[in-house]
Amino acid sequence: MIEVPFQLDELHGIERKAELVHVGLPFPIGKLNSTEDLYIKSLSAEVVIACEFQVTSRWEDQSIKWLVCHFCVDQEANTTQDLVLLQDSDYSNLVEMLLCERVDDVVCLKTSKVTLTCSENRSNKNAMIRINDYRCQLKLLNKSGEIAPLKIMRVTTENMAGQEIGKPSQYVQLVLDAEVEQPDKRANLCLSLKLQVHVGSSTITTKIKIHNPNGAEHAGGLWDLGDPGSIYFKALIFEFLDEPEKSNNRKLQVNQCEDEIDVDNQSLAIVQNSSGGECWDSVNHIDVNGDVTTSYKGYKVFDRDKNAEVQSGDRANPLVTSINKNSVVELKLEYFWQSFPSAISFTQDAIAIEIFPEDKLLYELQPGESKTHTIFIDVDGGSHRLFQKDHSLVPKIAREIYAVASVFPYFDDNHNDDEFDQLLSDSLNSENSFLLKREMIDEYGWRNFGDLYADHETQGYTGEGKFISHYNNQYDALYGMIRQWALKTDSRWLELIVPFVQHICDIDIYNTRYDRKEYAGGLFWHTDHYLKAYTCTHRTYSKFHVKDGQEVFGGGPCGEHCYTSGLKYYYFMTGDSDAKQAVETLNKWITGFYEGAGSLVERALQFKEIDLFHIRNLRGGRTLAYRYPLDRGVGNYILSFLDLYEITSDAKFLDQAERIIRNTVHYQDDLRLRELDDIEENWFFTIFFQAVIRYLEVVEKLEVARRDFQFIRKTLLHYATWILDHDSPYLTVPEKLEYPNHAWAVQDIRKAHILFAAYRFADGRNAEYLNKAQYFRDYVVDTLKNSDELKYTRTQCVLMQNHGCSAFFNVARPAKIHLQEQNDYPYREASLARIMLNFLGDIIKRLFRLSVKRELEWLSYRSSKFERFQGIE
Numbered sequence: 002m003i004e005v006p007f008q009l010d011e012l013h014g015i016e017r018k019a020e021l022v023h024v025g026l027p028f029p030i031g032k033l034n035s036t037e038d039l040y041i042k043s044l045s046a047e048v049v050i051a052c053e054f055q056v057t058s059r060w061e062d063q064s065i066k067w068l069v070c071h072f073c074v075d076q077e078a079n080t081t082q083d084l085v086l087l088q089d090s091d092y093s094n095l096v097e098m099l100l101c102e103r104v105d106d107v108v109c110l111k112t113s114k115v116t117l118t119c120s121e122n123r124s125n126k127n128a129m130i131r132i133n134d135y136r137c138q139l140k141l142l143n144k145s146g147e148i149a150p151l152k153i154m155r156v157t158t159e160n161m162a163g164q165e166i167g168k169p170s171q172y173v174q175l176v177l178d179a180e181v182e183q184p185d186k187r188a189n190l191c192l193s194l195k196l197q198v199h200v201g202s203s204t205i206t207t208k209i210k211i212h213n214p215n216g217a218e219h220a221g222g223l224w225d226l227g228d229p230g231s232i233y234f235k236a237l238i239f240e241f242l243d244e245p246e247k248s249n250n251r252k253l254q255v256n257q258c259e260d261e262i263d264v265d266n267q268s269l270a271i272v273q274n275s276s277g278g279e280c281w282d283s284v285n286h287i288d289v290n291g292d293v294t295t296s297y298k299g300y301k302v303f304d305r306d307k308n309a310e311v312q313s314g315d316r317a318n319p320l321v322t323s324i325n326k327n328s329v330v331e332l333k334l335e336y337f338w339q340s341f342p343s344a345i346s347f348t349q350d351a352i353a354i355e356i357f358p359e360d361k362l363l364y365e366l367q368p369g370e371s372k373t374h375t376i377f378i379d380v381d382g383g384s385h386r387l388f389q390k391d392h393s394l395v396p397k398i399a400r401e402i403y404a405v406a407s408v409f410p411y412f413d414d415n416h417n418d419d420e421f422d423q424l425l426s427d428s429l430n431s432e433n434s435f436l437l438k439r440e441m442i443d444e445y446g447w448r449n450f451g452d453l454y455a456d457h458e459t460q461g462y463t464g465e466g467k468f469i470s471h472y473n474n475q476y477d478a479l480y481g482m483i484r485q486w487a488l489k490t491d492s493r494w495l496e497l498i499v500p501f502v503q504h505i506c507d508i509d510i511y512n513t514r515y516d517r518k519e520y521a522g523g524l525f526w527h528t529d530h531y532l533k534a535y536t537c538t539h540r541t542y543s544k545f546h547v548k549d550g551q552e553v554f555g556g557g558p559c560g561e562h563c564y565t566s567g568l569k570y571y572y573f574m575t576g577d578s579d580a581k582q583a584v585e586t587l588n589k590w591i592t593g594f595y596e597g598a599g600s601l602v603e604r605a606l607q608f609k610e611i612d613l614f615h616i617r618n619l620r621g622g623r624t625l626a627y628r629y630p631l632d633r634g635v636g637n638y639i640l641s642f643l644d645l646y647e648i649t650s651d652a653k654f655l656d657q658a659e660r661i662i663r664n665t666v667h668y669q670d671d672l673r674l675r676e677l678d679d680i681e682e683n684w685f686f687t688i689f690f691q692a693v694i695r696y697l698e699v700v701e702k703l704e705v706a707r708r709d710f711q712f713i714r715k716t717l718l719h720y721a722t723w724i725l726d727h728d729s730p731y732l733t734v735p736e737k738l739e740y741p742n743h744a745w746a747v748q749d750i751r752k753a754h755i756l757f758a759a760y761r762f763a764d765g766r767n768a769e770y771l772n773k774a775q776y777f778r779d780y781v782v783d784t785l786k787n788s789d790e791l792k793y794t795r796t797q798c799v800l801m802q803n804h805g806c807s808a809f810f811n812v813a814r815p816a817k818i819h820l821q822e823q824n825d826y827p828y829r830e831a832s833l834a835r836i837m838l839n840f841l842g843d844i845i846k847r848l849f850r851l852s853v854k855r856e857l858e859w860l861s862y863r864s865s866k867f868e869r870f871q872g873i874e
Contacts, residue, residue: 002088003032003033003039003086003087003088004085004086004087005026005028005085005086005402006044006083006084006085006399007024007026007084007085007086007396007397007398007399007402008081008082008083008084008396008397009022009074009076009081009082009084009394009395009396009397010081010394010395010397010492011076011077011078011079011080011081011082011394011395012079012392012395012492013078013391013392014078014079015078015388015389015392016076016077016078017074017075017076017077017078017386017389017394018075018384018386018389019073019074019075019201019202019203019204019386020073020074020075020076020202020386020389020393020394021071021072021073021199021201021202021204021206022070022071022072022073022074022393022394022396023069023070023071023396023575023576024069024070024072024396024398025057025067025068025069025070025573025574025575025576026067026068026069026070026086026398026402027066027067027402027403027406027408027573028064028065028066028067028068028406029405029406029407030060030061030062030064030066030407030702031060031062031064032064032065032406033064033065033068033088034063034064034065035065036054036056036065036068038088038089038090038092039052039054039086039087039088039092040052040086040087040088040089040092041070041072041084041085041086041087042084042085042087043074043082043083043084044083044084044085045080045081045082045083045084046075046082049092050072050073050074050084050201051072051073051096051097051171051200051201052070052071052072052171053070053071053072053161053170053171053172053199054068054069054070054071055068055069055070055071055160055161055162055576056068056069057069057572057573057576057581057648058573058647058648058650059650060650061650061652061703061704062704063650066406066408066573066647067408067573067574069161069573069574069575069576070086071161071171071172071199071576072199072201073199073201073202074394076394096171096200097112097113097171097200098169098170098171098200099111099112099169099170099171099172099173099198099200100112101158101166101173106120106121106122107119107120107121108120108121108156108157108158108175110158110173110175110196110198112198112200113200114202114203114380114381115132115133115198115203115205115380116131116132116133117130117131117132117175117196117198117205118130118131119131119156119175119177120153120156121153121155121156122153123152123153123154125151125153126150126151127139127140127148127150127151128151128153128177128179128192128194130175130177130194130196132196132205132378132380133328133380134327134328135241135242135243135330136242137239137240137241137242138239138240138242139151139179139192139194139209139237139238139239139240140236140237140238140239140240141181141190141192141211141234141236141237141238142234142235142236142237142238142359143181143234143235144233144234144235144363145235146235146359149181149234150181150182151179151180151181151192152179152180152181152182152189153177153178153179154178154179154180155176155177155178156175156176156177156178157175157176158173158174158175158176159173159174159176160172160173160174161174161197161576161578162576162578162581163578163582171199171200171201172197172198172199172200173197173198174195174196174197174198175195175196175198176193176194176195176196177193177194178191178192178193179191179192179193180192183215183232186215186230186232187215187216187515188214188215188515189214190211190212190213190232190234190366191210191211191212191213191214192209192210192211192212193208193209193210193212194207194208194209194210195207195208195210203379203380203381204377204378204379204380204386204387205377205378205379205380206375206377207239207375207376207377207378208373208374208375209237209239209356209373209374209375209376210371210372210373210374210507211237211366211371211372212366212370212371212512213230213231213232213366213367213368213369213370213371214369214512214513214514214515215230215232215368215369215513215515216230216368216369216513216514216515216516216520216521216862217229217230217231217367217368217369217513217516218230219555219557221544221555222542222554222555222556222557223537223542223543223544223555224367224525224537224540224541224542224543224555224557225289225535225536225537225540225543225544225545226288226289226365226367226536226537226538227289227365227536228367228368230367230368230369230515231365231366231367231368232365232366233363233364233365233366234357234363234364234366235359235360235363235364236355236357236358236359236360236364237355237356237357237364238353238354238355238356238357238359239353239354239356239376240351240352240353240354241323241330241332241351241352241353241354241378242350242351243323243325243350243351243352249323249324249325250263250323250324250325251263251264251321251322251323251324251347251352252264252321252322252324253269253271253302253319253320253321253322253345253347254319254320254321254322254385255271255300255302255312255314255317255318255319256314256316256317256318256319257318257320257385257388257391261322262302262311262312264347266304266306266347267347267348267349268304268305268306268307268346268347268348269302269303269304269305269311269346269347270302270303270304270305270344270345270346270347271300271301271302271317271319271344271345271346272300272301272303272342272343272344272355272358273299273300273316273317273337273338273341273342273343273344274295274296274297274298274299274300274301274341274342275295275296275297275298275299275341275342275443276299276316276338276339276341276443276445276446277298277299277300277314277315277316277317277338278315278316278440278443278445279440280440280441280442280443280467281295281298281299281443282295282298283442283443283467283469284466284467284469285442285443285444285446285449285467285469285534286443286446286449287535287536288362288365288536289365289536291535291536294362295341298315299313299314299315299316299317299338300313300314300315300316300317300338301313305346316338317337317338318337318338318388318391319333319334319337319345320332320333320385320387320388321333321345321352322382322383323352323382324383328380328381328382329381329382329383330378330379330380330382331378331379331382331383331385331386331387332345332352332354332376332377332378332379332387333376333377333387333388333390334354334356334374334375334376335374335375335376335377335390336374336375336450336500338445339445339450339500340374340445340446340447340450341445341446341447342357342358342360342446342447343355343356343358344358354376356374356376357447367538367540368511368513368515368516369510369511369512369513369516369521370448370507370508370512371506371507371508371512372447372448372507372508373503373506373507373579374447377390393495395490395492395495397490398487398490400412400487400488403487407702408573409484409487409570409805410695410698410805411804411805411806411808411809412484412487412488412805412809413805413808413809417808418805418807418808420782420786421778421782421800421804421807421808423786424782424785424786424791424800425485425797425800425801425804427791427792427797428485428797428801429491429493429494431792433456433792435453435497435794435797436493436496436497438453438454438456438794439454441454441456441467442454442467442468442469444471448508448538448539449471449504449539450500450504451500451501451502451503451504451505451508452471452472452473452501452504452508452509452539453471453472453478453501453794453798454470454471454472454794455470455471455472455473455475455527455528455794455795456470456792456793456794457744457790457793457794457795457796458470458527458528458530458531458532460531460742460790460793461531462531468533469528469533469534469535470527470528470532470533470534471527471528471534471538471539472527472794472795472798473505473509473524473525473526473527473528473539473541473562474501474505474509474524474564474567475527475562475564475795475798476564476795476798476799476802477564477565477566477567477798477802478501478567478794478798478801478802479498479501479502479505479564479567479568479571480564480566480567480570480801480802481567481798481800481801481802481804482494482497482498482501482567482801483498483567483570483571483574484570484801484804484805485801485804486498498571502567502568502571502577502579502580503579505524505568505583506568506579506580506582506583508538508539509524509525509539510522510523510524510525510583510586510587511523511524511525511557511558511590512586516862517598517859517862517863518590518593518594518597518598518859519557519558519559519593519594519597520557520558520590521590521593522586522587522589522590522593523557523558523559523562523563523587523590523591523594524558524562524563524564524587524590525539525540525541525557525558525562526541526556526558526559526562527541527562528541529541529542529543529546529553531548532546532548532553533545541556541557542554542555542556542557558590558594559594559634560591560594560595560634560635560637560638561632561633561634561637561685562637563587563590563591563634563637563638563641564587564637565583565584565587565588565637565640565641565644565645566640566644568580568581568583568584568587568644569581569584569644569647569648572584572648581648584641584644584645584648585645587641588641588642588644588645591634591637591638591641592638594634594638595629595634595635595638598855598858598859599847599850599852599855600847600855600856600859601844601847601848601851601856602856602859602860603859604840604843604844604847605844608840612626612836612837612839612840615831615836616833616836619831619832619833619836624674624831625670625671625674625675625831626831626835626836627664627665627666628664628665629661629664629665630665631665631666631675631683631685631686631689632683632685632686632688632689633685633688633689634685635661635665635689635692636685636688636689636690636691636692636693637688637692638661639658639661639662639689639692639693639695639696640692640695642654642655642657642658642661643655643658643692643695643696643699646658646699647699655696655699655700655707658696659696659707659709659713662693662696662709662713662716663709663712663826665689666689666693666716666720667716667826667828668712668715668716668718668719669719669828670716670719670720670828672719672720672723677720677723677727677728678727678728678737679737680731680734680737680738680745681737681738681739684731684748686720687748687751687752687754687755688751690717690720690721690755691751691754691755693713693716693717694717694754694755694758696713697710697713697714697717697758697762697816701816701817701818702817708824709824711825712824712825712826714762714818717755717758717759717762718759718762718763720755721755721756721758721759721763721770722759722766724752724755724756724773725756725759725766725769725770725773728752730745730746730749730777730780730784731745731746731748731749732745732746732784742790743784743785743788743790743791743796744790744793744795744796746780746781746784746785746788747781747785747795747796747799747800748799749777749780749781750777750778750781750799750800750803751803752774752777753774753775753777753778753781753806753807754774754803754806755774756770756771756773756774756777757770757771757774757806757807757809757810758806759774760774760810761810761815761816762816762818764818771810774807774810775807778807785800
């Protein structure tokens, strides 16, 4: 019997009509095996609601772990609606299904309210789509201001998982992919339109993505604007073409609380030039020359023909209505002022949603950079229901449902850790909250909106002007936010989470395959420590970076900054396939980072950089010569495989996690050789073991024992015992630290986590582990509660990432340790013979797989001479 209650809160005084809602529900293992006979009932309205179900994760027995429900509801303003997911074999699903057809090269998608058609004819030079009686097209103006011809690559109809439709569905998207030729680049500029339709709604959600798939040259490891791989354009416009014979009447409503403007003048336009905030002209908005690109505060409504201003203000959130005798259509661009510049203009026969408005400046899309905008089109307009898109209904799921399903680590339905929770209050409830920090540096605009202000990098700053520094999801802030949302269901978390995910997918991830394996597809670091971003935007290293009078060396994406868990949970809770794809992209990249490209020349250079280092250490005594370093990057590598395992239920990803752990640590390691008390160099080992703990927790839920479980458990306890017997808070030895500040104090919570886990998985000294864990936890709380550094973004995010373990362990929870002895791995000390044999083995393997193309490609990304040899300019 399935019966899962949940609620929808209307918090903004807006009457909801056919609002599309996405709710992710978790289930314990073995509870739900199929979506057949499932339905949602509104207990408040006593009605059954049509719903499309999307399975986003399964348990190892193939029962459903996460299920996303996509449905439309009506709801009165300022009310709470009680709903329940039920399963009943007597339920007859007679709801309307979408009709998808393809006739020759024309793709058609139909509901009772919406008809979408699009041609896949590749001779077409524009992306023309018909919505009911209206035509829509996407126009890109190149850097010369000319309309760029689009090459249609494909048109498909897909479900929300991004798979082509194979069965009747209630929620479908029509996807059009196009390219704009770039003769001087490796790859063309990519454009994508996704038009999403649910049978219960008259609103079409149109997602428009522009992407530069080229790689950067990043000379010297620097990533400033102006890279040769950048693509420039003048404007990107979505045109909604009126039917000229139907005498359309158009209206513009600048904000919900304002009167409509009749658009009699065909040259009327509204342009949001800046955020309209106090810091609207922040140096956060600079171009390649370092010039601020915002020219006035807020928005203006003006007559373009007469160049006359009609109205102005700070922040516009406009809705456009087109009325003729047959229909009323409304259009709205999401995050109009937040993702400025934005514009809506009117001509005699079209309404133009100017995603990137035409201006005297060129837009620069950096290599591997994307931007996704969303336009809502309601074909049954007149009620202004699109304003409800600004503040969605808030789904509320009781925390005990998450706890019983056991889908979050250390998630207790009786959570009670008031002292630790109080440390996190600054995240939402003070003048230093994440939302208010946006205003401090004006973290708005199409490239910035969604990211967090890395204010901890300002510590000690005494210079003039705004200190601009970006966070780029350091320590998986996204996971921490989603966890807090699940615990508290405070809607402010959603205000942070939703744009943060899109920013990570579009801006922070280096979306290209045309660069070296250790960079392509990676997550860019936060802005370099204690430096301003300047013209590197969200890409860490700038040519303007100088520290202590010395130029700062550059670099690129690195495995030590790879975070996938937050993206995984966002996919589980919303069904957003972009988040799932981001997890896959990051795993592919970090695999390339640690395993390499398979090049013979690459392995020869690794001998010089790695193997010779171990050989030299052998001369001085003993060394540990593992394949992987004991650091946070390898911990992130393990977590990426564990996250993919949870998404796919494919055991091969557990195999990979085990292989990495075996090739990094052993329970017989001589820990003196690890030099764990060299804090600056080796403190990252705590993050590695947090990933090991996550592996143990995933595996202990399995009915079939894994062969490496006992080996990995004993290895965890070996290192935890060192912490128990030898470690102390970092700040008790300030002479070992370059910057002895409270950023070190918050990292001590990781030791508490390891010792709490050791308490669970140990077969001796359990009470000692628990006591020392509580000591570290209390130390962190006592140190930070009166610290000025508690307000900083990094401090808050580390606390969120490590939230829950101390409250969870207040209740005795013995681990399900598989008692039978399993396969073990002999401990092999490093020797010259073993290092050389491993090297020769790798060389032989690469010789058998030798590819001249691979060798030249590897070299081309490191040498302009080889790039020219391949014919690449």
